[in-house]
Amino acid sequence: MTALPGTAAGDLEQRLLRFLAREEHDERRQLHDLRAMPIDQRVLEGECIAGARPDPAHCTGDRVVLVVEENLSKFRQGDAVTLSDGRNLAFGSAWTYVQYDDATRTLVLERDRFEPSGPLDPDATYCIDRRAIGTRGRLREVVRAGFAQERIRALLEGTLPVGVDGERLARARGALGSRGMLDAQVEHGAAAIAASSLSLVQGPPGTGKTRLLGEILAILCGAGCRIALCAFTHRAVDHALATVRKLAPEVPVFKLGERQDPELQARGIGLVSPKRASVLPAKGVLVGGTAFALARLPEGVQFHFTVFDEAGQLPIPHAIAGFLLSQRWLLFGDHKQLPPVVSAQHTDAEAAASIFQHLSARYPCPMLDVTWRMNEGVCAVVSELFYGGALRPHETARKRMLPFVPGGRFDEVLRPDRPVVLARVDHLQPGMRSPAEANLVADLVEELVRRHRIAPAEIAVIAPFRAQVRMIRSALQRKAIAGTEATVVDTVERIQGQERDVIVLSLAAGDPDALERRGAFFLTTNRLNVALSRARMKAVVVGSRSTFEALPGDVEGLRAAAVFRRLYRMLPQVDLTAVYGGVRERDEE
Numbered sequence: 001m002t003a004l005p006g007t008a009a010g011d012l013e014q015r016l017l018r019f020l021a022r023e024e025h026d027e028r029r030q031l032h033d034l035r036a037m038p039i040d041q042r043v044l045e046g047e048c049i050a051g052a053r054p055d056p057a058h059c060t061g062d063r064v065v066l067v068v069e070e071n072l073s074k075f076r077q078g079d080a081v082t083l084s085d086g087r088n089l090a091f092g093s094a095w096t097y098v099q100y101d102d103a104t105r106t107l108v109l110e111r112d113r114f115e116p117s118g119p120l121d122p123d124a125t126y127c128i129d130r131r132a133i134g135t136r137g138r139l140r141e142v143v144r145a146g147f148a149q150e151r152i153r154a155l156l157e158g159t160l161p162v163g164v165d166g167e168r169l170a171r172a173r174g175a176l177g178s179r180g181m182l183d184a185q186v187e188h189g190a191a192a193i194a195a196s197s198l199s200l201v202q203g204p205p206g207t208g209k210t211r212l213l214g215e216i217l218a219i220l221c222g223a224g225c226r227i228a229l230c231a232f233t234h235r236a237v238d239h240a241l242a243t244v245r246k247l248a249p250e251v252p253v254f255k256l257g258e259r260q261d262p263e264l265q266a267r268g269i270g271l272v273s274p275k276r277a278s279v280l281p282a283k284g285v286l287v288g289g290t291a292f293a294l295a296r297l298p299e300g301v302q303f304h305f306t307v308f309d310e311a312g313q314l315p316i317p318h319a320i321a322g323f324l325l326s327q328r329w330l331l332f333g334d335h336k337q338l339p340p341v342v343s344a345q346h347t348d349a350e351a352a353a354s355i356f357q358h359l360s361a362r363y364p365c366p367m368l369d370v371t372w373r374m375n376e377g378v379c380a381v382v383s384e385l386f387y388g389g390a391l392r393p394h395e396t397a398r399k400r401m402l403p404f405v406p407g408g409r410f411d412e413v414l415r416p417d418r419p420v421v422l423a424r425v426d427h428l429q430p431g432m433r434s435p436a437e438a439n440l441v442a443d444l445v446e447e448l449v450r451r452h453r454i455a456p457a458e459i460a461v462i463a464p465f466r467a468q469v470r471m472i473r474s475a476l477q478r479k480a481i482a483g484t485e486a487t488v489v490d491t492v493e494r495i496q497g498q499e500r501d502v503i504v505l506s507l508a509a510g511d512p513d514a515l516e517r518r519g520a521f522f523l524t525t526n527r528l529n530v531a532l533s534r535a536r537m538k539a540v541v542v543g544s545r546s547t548f549e550a551l552p553g554d555v556e557g558l559r560a561a562a563v564f565r566r567l568y569r570m571l572p573q574v575d576l577t578a579v580y581g582g583v584r585e586r587d588e589e
Contacts, residue, residue: 012156012351013147016317019351020139026344031132039086039127046074046466046491049128050086052107056122062111062259064095064120066128070473071100071107072466074493077234078290079130081109083120086127093118094131098261103486110259139317142295146320155198155323156316158362162198169194175219185212188366192216192330199330200356200365204391205337205382205533206373206499213309213332214243221251221284225304229288230322232340236310237288239497241269244286252281256289256297277301291318294325305330311356315340319355331356336386337530338496349556373499375400377419378535381570385563386529402502402537408451410444412574413540420532420539422571425580427544430511432465436581437506437542442475444504444540449481457486458501462531466491468508492527495534503535510544512551525563541571 034047042048049071058065075081075097084092094115098108107128120126146152154160172190181189189212192199203209220227221244231237237255245253245267253269255261260271272280272287274296280287287303291314306322308314311333323329333356346352359365369390371379376398383391401416408414413423423444425436441461448454461476463469473489488495509515532539548568550561 013143015348015351016143017140019315019346019348020143020317022344022346023342027132030343031130034130035089042086042127042129043072044467046072047130048086049073049075049107052083052126052128054120054122054124054126055106058106059120059122062113063098064109064111066107066109066126068100068105068107070470071102071105072469072490073128075100075128075130080112080132082129082131083109083126084129085124086129089129092129093120095128097128102488113258138292138295139321142321142324143317146323149324151197151327152320152323155329156358160197160363162363163196164191164194165196166194172219176215179215181212181215182208182370184366184368184370188212188368189216191366193219195328195330197328198359198363200360200363201330201332202334202336202356202360202365202367203332204334204368204371204387205530206371206397207368207391208370208372209332209334209368210239210243210309212368213240213307214247216330217244217286217307218248218251220305221286222248224283226281226283226302227286228294228303228306228322228325229286229309230291230294230306230314230319231288231309232290232314232318233310234290235497236313237290238264240309241286241288242267245269252285254280254285254287256287256293274298291321295321297325302326304328308332308355312337312354313340314355315342316351316353316355316358331359335360336526337533338493338526341493370394372397373536374533375419375537377417378532378537378539381420381539381567382529382533384570385532385567386525397536400537403452403454405451405453408447410447410574413444413576414447414452414538416538418572419537420535420541420571422541422543422568422573424545424573424575424577425542426546426575426577427510427581428546429509429544430514431467432508433467433471434506434508434510434544435471437508438468438471438475440542440576440580441472441504441506442479444542445476445484445487446479446481448502449484454502455486456481456483459504460488460490460495460498460500460502460534461504461506462490462492462495462534463506463508464491464527465508468506472506492531496530499534499536501535501537503531503539505531505539505541505543507541507543507547510546512546512549515547515550515552525560528563528567541567 034042039050043050052066052068055065055067079097081095081097082089082092083095094112095109098110100107169190172193176186176189188201241253254272256274274293277297303326305328306326308331311331312335335357340354342352372394376393379393383389404416449456461472476484548564
């Protein structure tokens, strides 16, 4: 990342406060605008789930299960939502989004204990909309408290001394070396354990970052350390806690919160309210939570380490909540994958960056360079485009090949010796969906399942726009392919952290002029990286030639467009325009 002028810590503090103020203002504006939209439009924007019906057999006073035919929302675990008729949102009840099961089409919500609300009508149909909870004010206090400490100021300024303790480094090498880790994992992990102040580890897709993090946490807790774990999402927190619980069943593991998750409870992970943190063991314990949960811990609560997972998605102000809890910080992430989710458009890119991107530009940041996920061909494309050619496949993954029965309609697309291929449908579609691409994607999935016997659950279809996701789902439903209800069809944000044998990426838009207007979203190398790197054996990119010809007017957009053009030149191409529609196809936005 190129440093911007005026990056002194005092100036950065004010820029972060302005970042939070802009985010809060924009969230309120968006919420006001959303509430003025019709229900169908809110659904299309990913900010509403319509047609939700309570399941009386699985509803309690504080927890409700709803049956939902389709969920294309951007909601994540922990988001504040309103349950209403969709028209009078001000009279809705306050809930928290817990989880959605795509296989059963069921959504779980928990009642907000701090907001009064009445019972649900079991015969009613509800809409779920986003609800503002005003957390930015607490983050402003966190930023001010962080910059009041000289050590944190120096950390963010890039002047904090970093190093390792030699004795601890030797012991850590021995501990990790006995756990079946690769040499690079042992070295980077041992350096993290022995860090005197800060350690960063970049983990590209499939490189075992979470496993290494889990082993490090188990070793530290086993040595009597008190560890705080921080991540942006509940899902990342839960996954890391579950990993440690599996690796070290004897270590006390807790999550900060107010209500116990049955799945975590079944794994032996305890629950503790941030206000009651004094009941936690004084040593040898792991306590995980989101930045907001950590920020609610009483003043004076301290840990030996704060460990950050998925730090590439964690904004700087959120990370400061974790920095305040200890004097040593370990960050695991990958700034080449999805960045933080922000609401507003920010001219100050540095203030809106993730903590991992910010610190990796200022301190040593070794990278795990062996992936257990991608075969040789998929890895070669991802490595060349995003990691400077440094990423390589593990021997167990290198020669993976897609099962293939020749003689089908799409042999040239699905040939195993073409691990990443471009299936072209040259159109000038200016909107957020392409019927031609949707039909081609459905036909490809049909041939993968029926001819090549790929399990539907091992296929994922990704599109940048929810409108295209809906169109592809409809095209697949018309095919009536047995088992494809298990095929993930979603946006790239919903599939990060997952992997499949086959990935089909539909780019949808094809008009260069329209792409130049929305290039900041569409032409994003991080999203492209996540999409391609989900594949173990095969990635099929479906798109128009003109998609790769866009030239956005901003510098970052031009850099991203250059990566797309490199991809276009790298991939073998199969032109299916004559079968699925030509350049005249248009569908107004």
